[in-house]
Structures are given as C-alpha cells and as structure tokens.
Amino acid sequence: MNYYERAQELNEETIANRRYFHTNAEVGLDMPKAKAYVMKKLTEYGLEPKECGYGVTATLGHGGKCIMLRADMDALPMPEESGEPFACPTGKEAHTCGHDFHAAMLLTAAKMLKENESELEGTVKFMFQPAEENFLGSKNMIENGILENPKVDAALAYHVAAGKMPVGIYMYNDNGTMMYSVDGFQIDIKGKGSHGAYPQNSIDPINIGVHVYLALEAIMAREINPTKACVMTVGQFQGGTAENIIPDVATLKGTIRSNDKQARELMVRRMKEVATKTAESYGGTAEITMLSEVPPLICDPKLTDEFVGYMKEMNIPGMMPYPGVSASASEDFASIAEKVPSTFMYLSAGYPDERGQYGAHNPKVQFNEGVCPIGPSCLAYCATQWLKNNK
Structure with missing residues (x-):
C-alpha cells in the first residue's frame, strides 16, 4: 500500500476527526468524549479497542515484534x-498544542494499517493517551500495562509544531536530549495567622514564602554548574484573603527542568532542603508535594536514524529533515522513552504568513491542516518498515 496516497484519499476524514476533538476539547485524565470517540472509530475500522487506565489502546498484526504508535488527546485549560x-x-478548554491532530492522525494510521494488516510482519499497538499537559497520562497508562501484553519493543510519536514555517519539515534529535525533564512542585508554607495590625502574634507564611523564593533563586545562581542547561521557575505564589489579615498558609508552585540527570537530582533535592530549612528558621513549616516527575526525553539514536531513513524513502513532496532539535519544554512521552527504545519528532504545521505569528499554548494559535496526510502516512509506513526489518 502507498500510505501517502491512501492518506490523501482519507484526508477529509482525518480533518473531520481533528475538528471533532478540537470542538470537544477536554483536559486532564478523565476525557470521556475523546475516549468514546476513539473507541467508536477504531471499532468502525475493524479493531477491538479497550480501555487502558484513562486512555485507549488497540493492537493489530500477527505476533512477533511489537511497535507502539502514540498520540496524546488532551487540550489546555484556557480560552480559545x-x-x-x-x-x-x-471558553475554558482549547487545543492550543495540537493534540487534536495527533489523535486524528493516529486514527487514520490505524485505519490504513488495518486495511494492510495481511502484509504486516509483526504487531502494531496504538496508544491514545490523556493528560500529557499535566504529565500524568503516560504514567497512568504504563501503570495499567500499556507496555505489556504484547510487550512493546519500540515506540514512535509525532507532535505538530505551529509558527512561521511551511508544512513538511520534520524535526528530531538523534544525538542527545531532545526535551528537558520536568519536576513540578508545590510548597505549602504553614505559619500562624493573626490580625494585620498585630504581626508580632503571627508566624507570617507570606514573609517565609518570600525568603523561600529568594533562597531558591540562590540555588540556581550559586549551586548549579553554569555549563548545564537548567531552569527553576516559581510561577505561582498565593496567600491570604484580605489586606489586613496574616494567613495561616501560603503556597508556592513551580517547575524544575534540565537536560542533565545529575543537575536535575541536585535541584530537586536542594529545593526540598532549602524550602524546609528556610521555613523552620522563621518558625514555620514547609510541606512539599511533587506535581510531576518526568525524565528528559532522550530518543534512541539508532531507532531515530532508522525512522528518518523510512521517511526519506516516502518521497513526500516538501518533506525536509531538520536534525539536532532540542528544547527546554517537556513531554511526558519521556516516560515511555525511558523504558523502551523510542523516537519523538516534530512535524511542522505552521503558516509562513500572518497566521503563523503565534506559537503553541497561545490562545490565538492556528495549525495548518496540510499536515493531515503526512502524519498518518509516516506513522503507518515507519511501523510497517520497522516490523519488516526487525523481525
């Protein structure tokens, strides 16, 4: 089967599926509309989908090696x-990161692979996951056995990219860290509230929070090797309900990111120590909750080069490789890549004109549906060829 020609024939269906997910955007782990829609479509295509944690999976093929194709389905909690x-x-959810494309393209790939099932020389597993944006989806499906029965031998995922670029560029990294780790944290500082006119009767958690914030900045300035790529950001600081009341509790939320394992471990450990000891020195306490713990996304070099070779074989007009991509953003596919050889690539879905002026996570972002035949055909062809050459 010529997958690209077949994907062009199915393009209207891919776009219709993408627009369904877009209009019916959902966030987090519990995505009943998306889950039901995926299961309905896969059943129509002749597969037997089943729930896997909060996500959906299905398989086809004939035993042997197993390659997994993954798509996330969740939107962001923001207006569009x-x-x-x-x-x-x-007005509360929006597909500003393009996951609607991922789900739609994987549905089309599943349909084509089912049509060509007799020619497959192994097994293809499909992973439709929720909650990528809060880094819980992959872990939830791993905990519920997505990598077993059959055991996954390799995995592939694409992510569309917005911006001022033409459709057809595919971006990858076959020699290092593609995306950073992410360790989200919440620091609940507990003190003692009082009337604002009598601060001597309080243990002020807002004052403690300010000192904790400054101490965390010192970690970055004085403890992290400047040759390492590291980020520690506090993006939320909440405390109090009125201008003349010192509250009992103040909360800081932030994120730690790095492309270096040792630096990541140091930052997480020191964040906990500094927050705890600083709070104690002012008479309060600090309780730390980890909101996410995702490793750096490191793609398997050999596997990535193999998939790039297959994509070049397809001779899709306008397709152009862009190697060596690395970003300080994070991606929970890293939890998969940590356990099985995996490849993650960006597919450009931008516009060279004014429609491309906004990037992902912007409420005004637009993605180019010209990418819709490319993603499914690459997924299907890479899976087919990998099974053929890795029996």
Whole structure:
C-alpha cells in the first residue's frame, strides 16, 4: 500500500476527526468524549479497542515484534481565540498544542494499517493517551500495562509544531536530549495567622514564602554548574484573603527542568532542603508535594536514524529533515522513552504568513491542516518498515 496516497484519499476524514476533538476539547485524565470517540472509530475500522487506565489502546498484526504508535488527546485549560469556525465553545478548554491532530492522525494510521494488516510482519499497538499537559497520562497508562501484553519493543510519536514555517519539515534529535525533564512542585508554607495590625502574634507564611523564593533563586545562581542547561521557575505564589489579615498558609508552585540527570537530582533535592530549612528558621513549616516527575526525553539514536531513513524513502513532496532539535519544554512521552527504545519528532504545521505569528499554548494559535496526510502516512509506513526489518 502507498500510505501517502491512501492518506490523501482519507484526508477529509482525518480533518473531520481533528475538528471533532478540537470542538470537544477536554483536559486532564478523565476525557470521556475523546475516549468514546476513539473507541467508536477504531471499532468502525475493524479493531477491538479497550480501555487502558484513562486512555485507549488497540493492537493489530500477527505476533512477533511489537511497535507502539502514540498520540496524546488532551487540550489546555484556557480560552480559545483562534477564530476558527470549529473552535471549542466552552471558553475554558482549547487545543492550543495540537493534540487534536495527533489523535486524528493516529486514527487514520490505524485505519490504513488495518486495511494492510495481511502484509504486516509483526504487531502494531496504538496508544491514545490523556493528560500529557499535566504529565500524568503516560504514567497512568504504563501503570495499567500499556507496555505489556504484547510487550512493546519500540515506540514512535509525532507532535505538530505551529509558527512561521511551511508544512513538511520534520524535526528530531538523534544525538542527545531532545526535551528537558520536568519536576513540578508545590510548597505549602504553614505559619500562624493573626490580625494585620498585630504581626508580632503571627508566624507570617507570606514573609517565609518570600525568603523561600529568594533562597531558591540562590540555588540556581550559586549551586548549579553554569555549563548545564537548567531552569527553576516559581510561577505561582498565593496567600491570604484580605489586606489586613496574616494567613495561616501560603503556597508556592513551580517547575524544575534540565537536560542533565545529575543537575536535575541536585535541584530537586536542594529545593526540598532549602524550602524546609528556610521555613523552620522563621518558625514555620514547609510541606512539599511533587506535581510531576518526568525524565528528559532522550530518543534512541539508532531507532531515530532508522525512522528518518523510512521517511526519506516516502518521497513526500516538501518533506525536509531538520536534525539536532532540542528544547527546554517537556513531554511526558519521556516516560515511555525511558523504558523502551523510542523516537519523538516534530512535524511542522505552521503558516509562513500572518497566521503563523503565534506559537503553541497561545490562545490565538492556528495549525495548518496540510499536515493531515503526512502524519498518518509516516506513522503507518515507519511501523510497517520497522516490523519488516526487525523481525
């Protein structure tokens, strides 16, 4: 089967599926509409989908080696200002990261692979996951056995990219860290509230929080090797309900990111120590909760080169490789890549004109549906060829 030609024939269906996910955007782990839609479509295509944790999986093929194709399905908790006629109407959820494309493209790939199942020389497993944005989806499906029965031998995922770039560029890293780790943290500082006119009767958690914030900045300035790529950001500081009341509790939330394992471990350990000891020195306490713990995304070099070779074989017009990509953003596919040889690539879905002026996570972002035949055909062809050459 010529997968690219077949994907072009199915393009209207891919776009319709993408727009369904877009209009019916959902966030987090519990995504009942997306889950039901995926299971309905896979059943129509002749597969037998089943729930896997909060996600959906299905398999096809004939035993042997198993390659897994993954798509995330979740949106972001934000309003949409894209101006698209199929925009999410709730004003609370928006597919501003392109996961609607991922789910739709994997559905089309599943349909084509089912049509070509007799020619497969192994097994293809599909992973439709929720909650990538809060880094819980992959772990949830791993805990519920997505990598077993059959055991996954390799995995592939694509992510569309917005911006001022033409459709057809595929970006990858076959020689290092593609995306950073992410360790989200919450520090609940507990003190003693009082009337604002009598601060001597309080243990002020806001004052403690300010000192904790400054102490965390010192970790980055004085303890981290400047040759390492590291980020520690506190993006949320909440405390109090009125201007003349010192509260009992103040909360800081932040994120730690790095492309270096040892630096990551140091930052997480020192964040906990500094927050705890600083709070104690002012008479309070600090309780730390880890909101996410995802390793750096490191793609398998050999596997990545193999998939790049297959994509070049397809001779899709306008397709162009862009190697050596690395970003300080994070991706929970890293939890898969940590356990099985994996490859993650970006597929450009931007516009060279004014429509490309906004990037992912912007409420005005627009993605180019010209990528819709490319993603499914590459997924299907790479899976088919990998099984053929890795029996």
